[in-house]
Each structure stands twice: as C-alpha cells, then as structure tokens.
Amino acid sequence: MNQRLHVSGPKRTEATVLSSHGQGGRAQADTRTRILRAAETVFLERGFASSSLRTITARARVNLAAVNYHFGSKEALIREVFERHLGPLNRARIAYLDRLEAEANGRALSPERIIEAMVAPALQVNRDALKGGAVFLRLLGRAFSEPGPYMRAFLPGQYRDVVVRFKRALAYALPQIPEQDLVWRMHFMFGAMSYAMAGNDALRLIATCQIDGADDAEAVIRRLVPFLTAGLQGSLAPSPLTAVQASARRPRSGVVARKAA
C-alpha cells in the first residue's frame, strides 16, 4: 500500500516543484498544475456541483484517478483552487492598507484610497496570467454566491482579516456614518465588486449595446472605484423612498399593486 491515505498529498519533492513551477521551461506543466488550471476554467463555466472530475481530467489531459491521487477528493481540489490565489490576494490587500496607513501617519485616509487598497491588488492577480489569475478573478466573483457547503465553510476564514481591517479603516475615514450603515454599504460594495469581477454575463447578454473592455480588468476597476467611492459616501437620508413605500402599500394609482393580473 502506498501512502494513498492522503494525509497531506503525495510526495512532491522540491525538485518536482521547481521543475514544474520553474520560470523558464513551460515544457508541459506538472500534472497537479494542469488539473488546477483545467478545474478553474471548468468550474467557471459550469459551477462546482455540475463540474465532473471526468470533464476536468479530460480537459487537463490527465487520468481520472489523478485528482484523487494528488488532492484526495473533489472538495479538496476546490479548496486548493482558491487557496492558490486567494491567500496571496488578501494578504496583498492588507499590506497595501498597511502601507497607506503608515504613510498617512495617523491622519484619516480618504475613502477612495481605502477602496483602492481593496481593488488594486486584484489587478496584480489579474496580470499574473501565467498562473491563470484572470480566470481565477472571475471564478472568485462567482464563488461568493455559491450556496454549497464548500464556500460557506471556506470563504469566511479567508476574508475575516480583510473585512476587519477595512471596516476599521472606513469607520475612521467616515465617522459620520453609523456602524450599521457602514456594514451594509460594505455589503453592497462586495456585491458590486463580485459582479464586476465575475464579468457577469447577465447584463452583457441583455445590454442594448456592446460593453467594451469587459475583459480588461484595469478598465473595469477604473470604472468601479468611482462608483464605490460615491456610493459609500452617499447621503444617509431615507429620502422619498419612505413616501414611495407608503404609496405602494395602499396602491394609489393601482399600477404597482396590479401584479396578479
């Protein structure tokens, strides 16, 4: 019996790792990496549940059993796909914020710069095309709304530090916004970011005109930052929506309420 009990994966000597990840060669990637890359794109196209190991291994030109040999299970493969990119990304975000705060020297940061610290590191990941960074960014956008148990148990731990640090920074930069509103606006921020990075097709298919630069993450981010910055600082007044709610409750002109027709 080999060590297929898979306590922590197969051997992977340092020589193996170097020859595969090695910067120059590009001869034919490691089986592990081939699987990871194929898994990223298949997961992106079909979601986690509908992606079969047979599809993934076929696209990676690798034997079916290789997944269980190298990763242990399908779920472990999913986890690896994310850990490969997400850890570095979130550490870079925190490091970016560290640098901004050090430079600010105790003064409050502008909301815009805080948001930059959130999105600019994603640019780095996106440029890392060799490692499939762009594909991963889109996959990440999708992962947030994955209802399955994998992400439910996984993402919170990956994001906790980032959320804590950015919430603190934003609360300091925007003292006039109550904590509850701030948390909600961060939630909306995540939603818009998630959509933007997933390059969600819904709008693209609908839109009456072409959206240019949808595959250029820099262009997306350049448009995303002003939107988020403005939204984050928006007025807190409940504004006429209260009136609208009231008018909707008793269907004044009957236009809204007539929906069972």
Next chain:
Amino acid sequence: MNQRLHVSGPKRTEATVLSSHGQGGRAQADTRTRILRAAETVFLERGFASSSLRTITARARVNLAAVNYHFGSKEALIREVFERHLGPLNRARIAYLDRLEAEANGRALSPERIIEAMVAPALQVNRDALKGGAVFLRLLGRAFSEPGPYMRAFLPGQYRDVVVRFKRALAYALPQIPEQDLVWRMHFMFGAMSYAMAGNDALRLIATCQIDGADDAEAVIRRLVPFLTAGLQGSLAPSPLTAVQASARRPRSGVVARKAA
C-alpha cells in the same frame, strides 16, 4: 396512454386552480404549488444543480414522479419557479416607470426616483409571503450568478425590456454620463442589488458585528437606494487610481508585489 407527452402540462381545470389558489381555505395546497414552494427553498439552499428532485418531492410530501407529471422535467420546473414571480415583478417595474414618466410630463426624472422604480416593486413581491415572495427574492439574487445553461438562456429574455427602459430613463436623467460608463454603472447596480436581495451570507458570517434587519427587505432597500443613487452619480474622474496602477506596476515599496513569498 394519457397525455403524458407533456406538450403543455396536465389538465388543470379552472376549478382545480381556484380551489388550490383559493383565498381562504389553506387546507392543503395543490400538488403543483407544493412542489413549486418546496423547490424554491431547496434551490435556495443548495443551488439548482445540487438540488435533487427526490429532495424536493420529499420536502413537498409528494411523489417523486409528480414533478415529471406536472412540469415535464427538472429544467421546466426551474423555469416555472422563476416565471411565477419574475414576470409580474418586471412588469410592475416597467409600470412604475411608466407612471413616473407620465407624471413628469417630459421633464427628466431624478436618478433616485428611477432607482425607486427598480427596487420598490420588489417590496411588493417580498410582502407577498403567501406565495413565497421573500424566498423568491433571495433565490433571484442567486440566480444571476448561476453559470448553468438554464439561467444563461432564460434571464436575458426576462430582463431585456426592463434594462432597455431603465437605461433610456437613466441616460435622459444623467446626460453628462457617457453611455459606456452608464452601462457599467448599471452593471454595478445589478451586482449590489443582487447581493442585497440574496442576503448573501458571505459578509454576515464575516462581519464583526451583527447585521440587523437582514431579513427585512424594506430595511435593506431603504439602505440600498441611497447607495445606488450616489454611486450612479459619482465623479467620472479616473482619479488617483491611475497613480496607484503605476506604482503597483513597478513595486515601489515591494509590499504589494511580494505575493509569491
């Protein structure tokens, strides 16, 4: 042989429909409706692909074969779940916008009111608890990021009219924003709305404090509208992000770029 070829579903006499949807009784819902309701919650919990008809029919206390008898296939069931709520919702949105534009009498609407026309009808659906409106709203938020072929082929048709109308209204209300930017901001809007309505758990699990009122759609929307309104009207200047990009490209302090460590 019965008419199980399922060209357009089984009999469903008017008497049947009335007795099931009937306002008072609530004795024990129609088999069809029981399946639809169970499907909504199961889809919400596990996604479309991972929800088995056996799980759904068990929760609905209905025979497994009932799904294929009443709907024809799993995919057709998914379609019905959405058509039951989404059509009325989007028609109400357009009707709301019609009313606003009629009242404005040719003058431009404020962006805030246009956004109200988008989100206020969702309140109506949410209040329609008997038909599972609240559950549906959360399911709808998730459906947008579903990568499967069902939604890809289905949602665009359901949303085309809404997007066309609202894009036109917003372009008229915000003439200073170029079309491309406007489309992108609508994209971000959809993302934030989708997240807000899905009550996406990511942030809730992460948050360092409780989020109150997460299940109260009115509270969510009251916070969402100012955010979207402000974001939509945000400055168009590329602003310091350009500088940040440059500094990220050649890792000035080395903090951001160090990510392979």
Next chain:
DNA sequence: GCATCATTCAAACGGGCGTTTGAATCGGCT
C-alpha cells in the same frame, strides 16, 4: 541489473440522479 518508490493508467464499484412505466386510486358524471 536491480530494488524502490512515486506516479500513471484502465477498469470497476456502489450510489444517486432524472426519467419512465404501468398499475392503483380518486372524483365527477350519467
């Protein structure tokens, strides 16, 4: 050359899936 061990491979296993079938049951009609 040979032993050793990591890796690859084809084949199979058991189980859950969507769907189909044909008989049993129900309800309204004459």
Next chain:
DNA sequence: AGCCGATTCAAACGCCCGTTTGAATGATGC
C-alpha cells in the same frame, strides 16, 4: 352502480458521478 379521465404511487431503468483498486510505468540510487 358503473364508467372514465386525471392524478398518485412504488418500482424500475439507464446513466453519470466520485472514488477505489491493483497492475503497469518510469525515474532514482545503489
């Protein structure tokens, strides 16, 4: 009562899934 079409039901079908197995392969060190 007796019929008939609509609905429910238990059982099965064939398929694809994740995983396991045990032998074949290939490289490494002696």
